[in-house]
Amino acid sequence: MTEQQRRPTLMDVAQAAGVSRALVSIVMRGAPGAAEATRQKVLDAARELGYRPDSRARLLRSTRTKLLGLSFSTGHAFHAEIVDAAYAEASAKGYELALGGVTSGRPETQTIEALLDFGSEALILISPTLSSDELARYAGQVPVVSLLRNDVGELTDSVSSDDYEGIRMAVEHLVSLGHRRIVHVDGGTAVSAEPRRSAFRAEMGRRGLEPAIIAGGAMEEDGMTAGKSLGPDMPTAVIAFNDRSALGLIESLRAQGLKVPADVSVLGYDDSQFARLSYVQLSSISQDAPLLAAAAVDRAVARIEGTQPPGHVVRTPHLVARRTTAAPAAGG
Amino acid sequence: MTEQQRRPTLMDVAQAAGVSRALVSIVMRGAPGAAEATRQKVLDAARELGYRPDSRARLLRSTRTKLLGLSFSTGHAFHAEIVDAAYAEASAKGYELALGGVTSGRPETQTIEALLDFGSEALILISPTLSSDELARYAGQVPVVSLLRNDVGELTDSVSSDDYEGIRMAVEHLVSLGHRRIVHVDGGTAVSAEPRRSAFRAEMGRRGLEPAIIAGGAMEEDGMTAGKSLGPDMPTAVIAFNDRSALGLIESLRAQGLKVPADVSVLGYDDSQFARLSYVQLSSISQDAPLLAAAAVDRAVARIEGTQPPGHVVRTPHLVARRTTAAPAAGG
DNA sequence: TCATGTCACTAGAACGATCTAGAAGCGTGA
DNA sequence: TCACGCTTCTAGATCGTTCTAGTGACATGA
Structure with a gap:
């Protein structure tokens, strides 16, 4: 039942549309340099074949991956909230997120290696437990943003709450x-x-x-x-x-x-x-959490796209008074 | 400060070790066909240069990615437990896990697309909300295992609790x-x-x-x-x-x-x-959760590596009696 | 001595995209 | 008519791996 047929490539689309691979590439990327009519023809052919660009090949060629690696601890509900917000901010900036879970049986370094293998252009680590030196080693490869912890040395960015x-x-x-x-x-x-x-x-x-x-x-x-x-x-x-x-x-x-x-x-x-x-x-x-996450993503993107040096962002928290605090009893 | 130097490739290691690229590839993969002495020489050179295989190129060439896509809902603590267990089982089977979070602002389809873009060879979806038809469409591309839900049609695998x-x-x-x-x-x-x-x-x-x-x-x-x-x-x-x-x-x-x-x-x-x-x-x-997760991973791997048809695994839950259940009061 | 096999290794073609350089078509002004 | 520029399109190199098909060296057995 499961038709294990080869998935269509640029070449297939090019043949179907009667143009060159390069032109199909241009159209799929939304790059300038294609006439509107041809563009439509190519898009139709692509849709027809169910073409889906192969990100591995794409990324291999164009060193950019537009991918941010985010490590979090499963089991920390607070981290989950950050993940939510990070997804939103990343996609607003045109980036995709690669998630890496840190569990008891899976140390932080392993998670980081996996995120780098996926091709992350920067790492955002929630409450990293690595030493400044270890972080610095990774920071030599890609920008690293530490979230919720700021004593991470000079080579690592940090976004934390005061x-x-x-x-x-x-x-x-x-x-x-x-x-x-x-x-x-x-x-x-x-x-x-x-x-x-x-x-x-x-x-x-x-x-x-x-x-x-x-x-x-x-x-x-x-x-x-x-x-x-x-x-x-x-x-x-x-x-x-x-x-x-x-x-x-x-x-x-x-x-x-x-x-x-x-x-x-x-x-x-x-x-x-x-x-x-x-x-x-x-x-x-x-x-x-949402603000912190957004700040971390912004920081990572700025480091990737600009030439700014690492920096440390500190945000001010605020009090949310609900029902578990009140004036002490008279005799207190 | 951040030395943005080009990362070393197979070619660099090959030159340093004075052998061909192919041989370095063989050594790095741990494949048979290299003399012990040369193997050591190559490994030394690789370590020296800080070589790290480029997974994009690697995966592009060898259609296998050894990657399982796992979608979960952030905010569901129960899902986090499954993620933990899935990591363990996947790595035991020699697979890596790509995590995709489903949040309010990020529908399931988008998460699935991202997981496929990463090159997942199979998808494990925790409590998917898609219709059987939609699931079947994805199941035409890669094996899909639905976790915690079993009314998913004939083309999708499922692992659920009774x-x-x-x-x-x-x-x-x-x-x-x-x-x-x-x-x-x-x-x-x-x-x-x-x-x-x-x-x-x-x-x-x-x-x-x-x-x-x-x-x-x-x-x-x-x-x-x-x-x-x-x-x-x-x-x-x-x-x-x-x-x-x-x-x-x-x-x-x-x-x-x-x-x-x-x-x-x-x-x-x-x-x-x-x-x-x-x-x-x-x-x-x-x-x-750990058993279910392991079963789902096993199922996904079996589908990838074998030629089995989709199947539905149902596991029997069990009662854990603690302190919130007891005999009713006499008058009850 | 020569076919045969095994082992260690290599050259070069893939994989599927992007990028560079350049060609073809067409209108414009000298 | 020709040079020029602009737009649209293409051929071919390229990214860093893995894979295929082989080469040479050496040992084995008839």
Whole structure:
């Protein structure tokens, strides 16, 4: 049943239309240099045969691939949002996206190699875990844009959100509501956990408050665990490393019979889809995935097409106040 | 800074090693036909120059690409789990994976075209929404495997989980716990919502029970809404369309002051990562993503390498009983 | 000694597109 | 009439591989 017939080539179309291969190439590319009548004739023949240009051959000849490689972690919902936005921005700029998934069994380097093999003209890496040196090695081959992480050395571009400013806003928000005893459940070894930790320390210190930090992580489980250890000395507000941790934290507080935000305010980070769920309504710091993604794509395209040196773009996050933060109880 | 020097080719390596291009090609492919000493000499030269085979040229010449196209929906965590497993299975079979994301702004056809342009030798589509006819058109070009959906016509392969059996197990589980008043919150227009609906009707009917069905969907919000409409005539158990819906449902029940599973048992579907979260512990029907993914990859590879006709693989799901299902209260 | 086979290697033609250089057709002005 | 420029079209080289068909060297067996 499956007709495994050879797929038509430029040559076939050329013969069908009675012109040369070169002219068919011109028409298919939409390049100038073909009379309108011939153009139509060729297009008709191509449609008739079901011709589809062979990108391998095309790309081999014309060093341009118009392809951006994007690596992301499967399982990070926040990354998925970035992928969405990146698709839109890339296609608006006339580029296609090659996706590479990083999973537990598939290290980042392997994903990057695959993206390069596809012919990516630039790489956009979401929260890369490679060292600056390793990144620099790739950056010698193609422009590399690190997304959500900015300590990547001079040869790699970066587009990130201002972690300090995000935490400052978080502290500011809670303090202005009247909170004084605020705890930060950190991100452990996750990318950008450290800058947030130190930002928290600095901003609390600046206000003369005690910067209590508890070990956490990037997942619900981490928030759960942190929530339990909070027990004896319960603060009036908690800033979680991210939304997923915040969700686990809230769950743990509930289990302890505490109400959010009546007894404890909880602030997330990322403003992910979880935060927006109607039954969660998590107050969160938004890094604005679509904007970041667009900026990263723009940066990659600029590097490909221009001769600009690598640069570091930092965007300011913003606070999205929902239902999990409020003024502390009178006795707090 | 960025040295934009031409990347080395087979020719460069050949000259450096003092042999012919063909021999370098043989060595790089690990093909037989080269003396060990020469092999080493060539490999050294290649390493020295930082040679990396140009996949475009390679693929152009050897019609084989060893590439499987996989389309998935960003935002579906369950799909991400499949992607993970597919990567592992594909690489075990010596294939690379090309990922294509389907988003709201990027229809399935566009994703498929992109995957074909990359040179995919077969397509694996997770829950495709195209009609059988449209799928058949693509199936004329390359083998197409539909994952999680099996009503795809004769020309398209499919790997799916037995929805009837899944629902049967769900009903069986709840009935054996002592439940009689069971409601199914369905998946609305989602893929495989219909087979689950009718399976529920049949299995309840077979037991002489009333098959109550409430309109739902695939997201938390849908479960929330359904949960509210349950109000006046609360059943003792609910089978949700999937885990996300189940989560919303549980949240809605909680808001109504009901305890799960003491007052109402809730059963999910997919056994996704959400179900496994320690604070959720959702009982669920597992479709076993890794197994399904592996089966789909196997099927695709078999179709590529053999001459088998399209086929439909159906796997049996299994029940994972956790903490959200229990015997109904005495008065129930 | 000579056909035969095996092994290591090579020259040159593919693959299917794009690109360069140039040819053909046609109108225009000197 | 001829040179010139413009538009439209074509032949052939080219991209970096793999594949086909072979070549030469050497060993083997009759």
